[in-house]
Amino acid sequence: MAREAQRFFANRGAVVGTVLICILLAIVGARPLLSAKSPDALNIDHGLTLRGAPLPPSAESPLGTDDLGRDVWARIVAGAATSLEIACLATLLALVIGLTVGLVAGYAGGWVDHALMRLVDLVLAFPFLLLAILLASLLREADLASSIAPVVVTLGAVSWTTIARVIRGKAMAVSRSEMIVAARALGASPARIIARHVLPNLAGTAIVMAAIGFAQNLLSEAVLSYLGLGPATTTWGHMLFEGRAYYRTAPWLVIAPGVAILVAVIAFNLVGDGLRDAFDPKEST
Amino acid sequence: MKAVVLIALAACNGMDRGPHERAAGHAKPVDGGTLRYATKDRVVSLDPAIAYDETSSYAVHALHDTLVDYAPAVRGDPHSGTDIVPHLAERYEVSPDGLTYHFWLRPGIAFSDGTPIVAADFVYALDRVRAKPDSPYAQFLVDVAAITTPVQNELVFQLARPNMAFLAILTMSFTTPLRPNTELATGPFVLERWDQGRRLIVKKNPRYWDAASIHLDRLELIENVPRDVQFLMFERGELDAAERLSAADYLWITERQDWAPYVQHRTAMNAFGSRMNVTQPPFDDRRVRQALNYAVDKDHEVKLLEGAAVISHGILPPGMFGRDDALTPYPHDPAKARALLAEAGHPNGLDLEYVVLADEEAMRLAESVKSDLAEVGVRIRITPMSFAAYATAIGSKSGPAFSKGVQLADFADPVDFFDLRFASSEIHDQSSNNDSFYANPELDRILAAARAEPDRNERAALYQSAERILYADAPWIWEYHQDVTEVTQPYVAGYAIHPIWLRDFSRSWLDR
Numbered sequence: 001m002a003r004e005a006q007r008f009f010a011n012r013g014a015v016v017g018t019v020l021i022c023i024l025l026a027i028v029g030a031r032p033l034l035s036a037k038s039p040d041a042l043n044i045d046h047g048l049t050l051r052g053a054p055l056p057p058s059a060e061s062p063l064g065t066d067d068l069g070r071d072v073w074a075r076i077v078a079g080a081a082t083s084l085e086i087a088c089l090a091t092l093l094a095l096v097i098g099l100t101v102g103l104v105a106g107y108a109g110g111w112v113d114h115a116l117m118r119l120v121d122l123v124l125a126f127p128f129l130l131l132a133i134l135l136a137s138l139l140r141e142a143d144l145a146s147s148i149a150p151v152v153v154t155l156g157a158v159s160w161t162t163i164a165r166v167i168r169g170k171a172m173a174v175s176r177s178e179m180i181v182a183a184r185a186l187g188a189s190p191a192r193i194i195a196r197h198v199l200p201n202l203a204g205t206a207i208v209m210a211a212i213g214f215a216q217n218l219l220s221e222a223v224l225s226y227l228g229l230g231p232a233t234t235t236w237g238h239m240l241f242e243g244r245a246y247y248r249t250a251p252w253l254v255i256a257p258g259v260a261i262l263v264a265v266i267a268f269n270l271v272g273d274g275l276r277d278a279f280d281p282k283e284s285t
Numbered sequence: 286m287k288a289v290v291l292i293a294l295a296a297c298n299g300m301d302r303g304p305h306e307r308a309a310g311h312a313k314p315v316d317g318g319t320l321r322y323a324t325k326d327r328v329v330s331l332d333p334a335i336a337y338d339e340t341s342s343y344a345v346h347a348l349h350d351t352l353v354d355y356a357p358a359v360r361g362d363p364h365s366g367t368d369i370v371p372h373l374a375e376r377y378e379v380s381p382d383g384l385t386y387h388f389w390l391r392p393g394i395a396f397s398d399g400t401p402i403v404a405a406d407f408v409y410a411l412d413r414v415r416a417k418p419d420s421p422y423a424q425f426l427v428d429v430a431a432i433t434t435p436v437q438n439e440l441v442f443q444l445a446r447p448n449m450a451f452l453a454i455l456t457m458s459f460t461t462p463l464r465p466n467t468e469l470a471t472g473p474f475v476l477e478r479w480d481q482g483r484r485l486i487v488k489k490n491p492r493y494w495d496a497a498s499i500h501l502d503r504l505e506l507i508e509n510v511p512r513d514v515q516f517l518m519f520e521r522g523e524l525d526a527a528e529r530l531s532a533a534d535y536l537w538i539t540e541r542q543d544w545a546p547y548v549q550h551r552t553a554m555n556a557f558g559s560r561m562n563v564t565q566p567p568f569d570d571r572r573v574r575q576a577l578n579y580a581v582d583k584d585h586e587v588k589l590l591e592g593a594a595v596i597s598h599g600i601l602p603p604g605m606f607g608r609d610d611a612l613t614p615y616p617h618d619p620a621k622a623r624a625l626l627a628e629a630g631h632p633n634g635l636d637l638e639y640v641v642l643a644d645e646e647a648m649r650l651a652e653s654v655k656s657d658l659a660e661v662g663v664r665i666r667i668t669p670m671s672f673a674a675y676a677t678a679i680g681s682k683s684g685p686a687f688s689k690g691v692q693l694a695d696f697a698d699p700v701d702f703f704d705l706r707f708a709s710s711e712i713h714d715q716s717s718n719n720d721s722f723y724a725n726p727e728l729d730r731i732l733a734a735a736r737a738e739p740d741r742n743e744r745a746a747l748y749q750s751a752e753r754i755l756y757a758d759a760p761w762i763w764e765y766h767q768d769v770t771e772v773t774q775p776y777v778a779g780y781a782i783h784p785i786w787l788r789d790f791s792r793s794w795l796d797r
């Protein structure tokens with residue numbers, strides 16, 4: 001593990017990504033200190049020009065105000081929490097499904113493997129966005145619209161397939177290794193073998209998949225929110241959606257959430273790449 | 286990646302987005318060309334007995350003319366467009382008792398296939414409306430006792446009781462003459478093709494009685510285009526006119542010197558507010574309804590509408606006959622609202638559902654209402670609905686009790702605003718026109734008297750007393766009357782927003 005850490009921190013991109021993620025987490029953690037204003041408080045009297053236009057950045061509002069006079073900085077900070085929470089939960093969900101399916105298919109082989117992989121093919125055959133839009137619309141109908149659950153479930157349900165495929169391949173290789181053959185010969189149960197021997201050998205792969213999946217989910221959440229299928233709470237994608245019409249009169253309404261999404265996605269991608277190189281130096285490019 | 290694209294878009298700010306084409310400057314109207322415009326909704330029906338929504342009316346009014354209609358609007362004249370002038374009728378007479386309306390048809394008028402229009406064609410159309418259970422227009426004919434045709438080109442309406450709005454009612458397209466099983470037009474245009482939900486194209490009707498005033502070859506109405514997309518299409522020159530711009534586009538275009546001459550505003554005959562079902566608690570208590578009127582800060586809404594609205598004290602829009610301009614709107618007074626709520630037994634406030642149209646502008650305004658009401662302890666949950674779902678839901682007595690209220694004029698008379706919305710005779714369990722289910726015998730009596738009152742001053746006084754009753758009883762939160770705005774390409778000539786028909790391009794021409 002120490003060797004992997006060494007390799008990781010020798011990678012400049014990975015370090016930059018880590019620092020950025022730390023800043024992001026610090027912002028989320030220190031939310032109440034960073035902005036005294038509520039992200040949802042309308043300020044039509046003072047947060048808009050006399051004609052009703054959003055206010056540009058000023059000492060009062062460092063990132064300006066939006067079309068309802070709300071403070072953009074306060075919303076970016078609040079959006080960071082929601083966006084990261086959604087991406088985190090969705091990644092966990094995808095990891096749980098992907099790991100389970102991949103492990104079972106890879107270890108069991110035979111018809112179980114066939115059945116599960118055809119399921120993966122089926123989900124992959126659907127264009128990602130189409131499936132996500134369909135699921136998000138259906139889940140919204142279920143009157144969960146105000147919570148983040150529909151988005152988490154949607155993203156989790158469409159993004160587990162890649163994880164399942166990769167894990168299945170690795171699991172297959174590991175379960176044919178001599179160590180597993182030996183364990184089987186000694187009479188260990190499949191559950192014990194998977195838990196004690198297969199899983200630990202896949203941990204590195206899973207972590208890498210999770211970091212890259214996290215960045216992907218962050219972006220997908222923004223896309224869904226932009227399409228109006230996100231949660232009703234403040235997220236970066238939702239801010240982009242609300243501000244899009246103002247790209248000429250109040251460009252800060254798209255620049256602020258756009259840059260936030262960009263930075264966060266790059267940070268997680270850099271860390272993901274760094275982790276992959278650290279765990280599997282042969283595959284690095 | 287999406288973020289990068291958007292930032293790049295924002296950076297394109299400096300690009301010149303002024304008008305691409307100038308007007309050619311012809312002194313006299315030029316014939317020919319197709320005028321293209323779009324709406325955010327779809328055309329529901331082309332049957333004049335059925336079509337009742339605004340978008341359908343654009344098409345129906347282009348295809349069907351009536352005995353009388355409003356004079357065309359004139360740009361810059363806020364009072365234009367409300368005078369009633371003869372169209373398919375050449376002249377008319379009203380008997381002194383107000384019970385007989387005698388129309389002489391214009392000689393030589395014909396359907397679009399050349400068949401002459403006779404008085405019986407009007408009778409057929411009106412009987413059809415009365416026989417159709419799904420027609421929303423039968424209610425307007427309740428005062429008609431008999432329709433007779435003494436000779437082929439004369440039409441006589443005998444009323445059971447006087448109705449001062451009757452002439453205005455006859456401007457509505459459902460009174461157009463029809464022949465059974467045909468789709469003949471009587472208006473300035475005939476239908477060329479309609480791809481339902483996508484586009485509707487009408488072409489000039491050479492048999493129209495006033496064909497000399499019609500210069501365009503075609504009108505093309507593109508359906509289901511959101512406002513912001515309409516504006517992008519307009520900028521690219523794919524549309525000749527764009528209406529009710531989104532806040533962002535409106536703010537942008539009104540600051541541009543080069544576009545300013547082509548942006549039109551007009552106070553239209555509408556009223557917006559929040560309608561409450563007064564038969565459902567907590568709205569059955571007048572103090573609650575008054576409290577909500579005090580709680581909502583209408584200045585906020587006017588600001589969110591970029592100032593293109595005036596605060597209302599009731600249902601009648603400014604400029605409408607019978608409106609009492611001296612009545613001051615409910616002031617924004619949260620303390621008074623809280624006191625009234627406490628008095629009504631809700632010291633801890635209320636939790637309410639608020640139904641609005643799923644439209645960006647409506648949602649922004651709803652956020653403002655929500656924030657104002659939260660200040661007095663009234664917590665609302667906003668439920669957006671499509672137009673069709675909304676219309677069905679709020680017309681139902683057991684439906685959502687609290688929603689956005691919208692009144693757009695069918696014709697320019699207080700009858701359309703008062704009788705339709707607040708008379709107890711308009712209450713039904715489903716599809717109720719009186720959707721606040723407000724019933725007040727005194728108001729019914731005043732409205733009935735006003736409808737029949739021939740003296741203009743007396744009539745105005747009656748409507749002013751009706752306004753006061755509704756102001757105090759507050760079945761709506763009285764909020765604002767919104768201006769209509771439209772931007773046209775520089776070469777669109779002879780167009781002005783009409784106070785009733787709104788987008789009537791029939792007399793426009795293309796100066797290029």
